[in-house]
Amino acid sequence: xxxxxxxxxxxxxxxxxxxxxxxxxxxxQEKLFRLQLEDGSVLNHQPGQFVQVSIPGLTEAPISVASSxxxxxxxxxxxxxxxxxxxxxxxxxxxxxxxxxGPFGRPFQIDALRKxxxxxxxxxxxxxxxxxxxxxxxxxPEQFGTIDILYGARSPQDLLFKDDLLQWxxxxxxxxxxxxxxxxxxxxxxxxxxxxxxxLPKLQIAPADTCAVVVGPPPMYRPVIEALHxxxxxxxxxxxxxxxxxxxxxxxxxxxTIEHLYCCSDGPIFWLNEVEHLRGAL
Numbered sequence: 647x648x649x650x651x652x653x654x655x656x657x658x659x660x661x662x663x664x665x666x667x668x669x670x671x672x673x674x675q676e677k678l679f680r681l682q683l684e685d686g687s688v689l690n691h692q693p694g695q696f697v698q699v700s701i702p703g704l705t706e707a708p709i710s711v712a713s714s715x716x717x718x719x720x721x722x723x724x725x726x727x728x729x730x731x732x733x734x735x736x737x738x739x740x741x742x743x744x745x746x747x748g749p750f751g752r753p754f755q756i757d758a759l760r761k762x763x764x765x766x767x768x769x770x771x772x773x774x775x776x777x778x779x780x781x782x783x784x785x786x787p788e789q790f791g792t793i794d795i796l797y798g799a800r801s802p803q804d805l806l807f808k809d810d811l812l813q814w815x816x817x818x819x820x821x822x823x824x825x826x827x828x829x830x831x832x833x834x835x836x837x838x839x840x841x842x843x844x845x846l847p848k849l850q851i852a853p854a855d856t857c858a859v860v861v862g863p864p865p866m867y868r869p870v871i872e873a874l875h876x877x878x879x880x881x882x883x884x885x886x887x888x889x890x891x892x893x894x895x896x897x898x899x900x901x902x903t904i905e906h907l908y909c910c911s912d913g914p915i916f917w918l919n920e921v922e923h924l925r926g927a928l
Contacts (some may be wrong), residue, residue, distance in 0.1 A: 648922070650689035658896055661700050666738055667720055672806050677736055679723045684743065689721045691724060692753035694887065694915045695784045698895045699723070699899075700745035704731045708892040708910070712774040714781035719874035724774035724806065725889065750895045752915045754779050755885060757908065763791045765849065765879075767864025767870060769798045769842055773806045775887060776861045780814065788818045794849060797824040798866070799841030802835035842866065846873040860886040867923025867928050872919065881919035888913050888927060 668680040683689060689697070691711050700706040713722035727736045734745070756779075764783070766777040783790050795814055799805045802820070803879055805824065814822035823845050824826045825838035838845065842862075858874050860867065870892065890902035890909040897911030907913065921927040 658714065658747065658843075661698075661747050663743050663747035664746045666740050666744065668740055669738065672724060672808075675804075675805055676724055676726045679725060679735065679738075680720050680751070680806075680910075681744070681746070682720050688718075689715070689746075689749060691715055691721065691749035691778075694775060695749040695751045695757065696753035696892075696895070696910075696914065697723070697746050698750065699731065699735070700736050700747070701731055704734055705729075705896065706745075706747075706893075708750075708807045708895055710775035710887075710914075712777045713896075714778050714780055714785060714894065716785040719896070720825075721760070722778070724771070725845075726771055731885060735752065746901070748895060752913050754915050756782070759857050759859075760789050761791055763851060764793045765796065765846075765851070766793065767796045767842060767858065767860040767862070768843060768858045769870075770800065770804070771806070771864040772861035772866075772887070773797055776859065777810065780810075784814075784817065784819050792822045793881055795820050795822040796842055796845045797822075797826070798826070798845075798862070800827050802826055802829060802833045802837075809873055812903050821832065841871045842882055843873045846870070846877065849877065851877055851879070853880070853883070853886045855910075856883060858884045859885065864928070871922075871928070880916055884918040885915060886918060886921075887915050 663684040664681040667682055670678045672678050696708045696710045697710050698706050709723045711721055712724040713808050725732050725735050727733050783793055814820045825840055829835050829839045860870055888909050892910045893899045893901040895910050899910040902909035904927050
């Protein structure tokens, strides 16, 4: 009989079967997958963690969990069609099965965010992992102070989770503002236009009681961090998600190293003061 230690170790490497409950379109390139573990167990993730997704005959890919663990009975993945595995996922229908390893990675540090004013900033696909934290805050509003959600996308067509954005704008839990880089003349878009950094000067914050969380594409980080510093927010109050070319998900293969750190196991969530001095981190 295998020991408990060896069983736990093997479970890191062996995918668990998940059944696809629902699939819905987010944009022409992204879909939302609602999944359930076939054995009836709970994924037991924390906001900000990711899973390794596999389909027999294809490669494996890390995908952030886009739903809060407080939403019982399922978990969700927002998936952009970008390669062979994600392309195959986009062809799946409810009832199909895929493999899941995880959850992996360092999550958002929720204990450090409690009772504080939160500025949650997402760019592009970064809204998917940030959504897990937003839902958690929505389900436990008494644990947090005021919450500002700022989101930027390339165009109205590229806005993710449009129904959620509307719900968050109407919710008493949040102030939610989104912007797009370009607004075609024939669109019915009713939000802001311009880079996400133009939304920050309007915020009134008390730096001693505020934390920011930033998730988005690498070119967004430096200007957003500079804007947050201009608001008086120090690096030890800015949390961010760093993504690299992950392979194994458990700090073994070395594909996602940032100097001495493994993005998959030491991250993907870091405080800015932990990584701002590392070459290539931002």
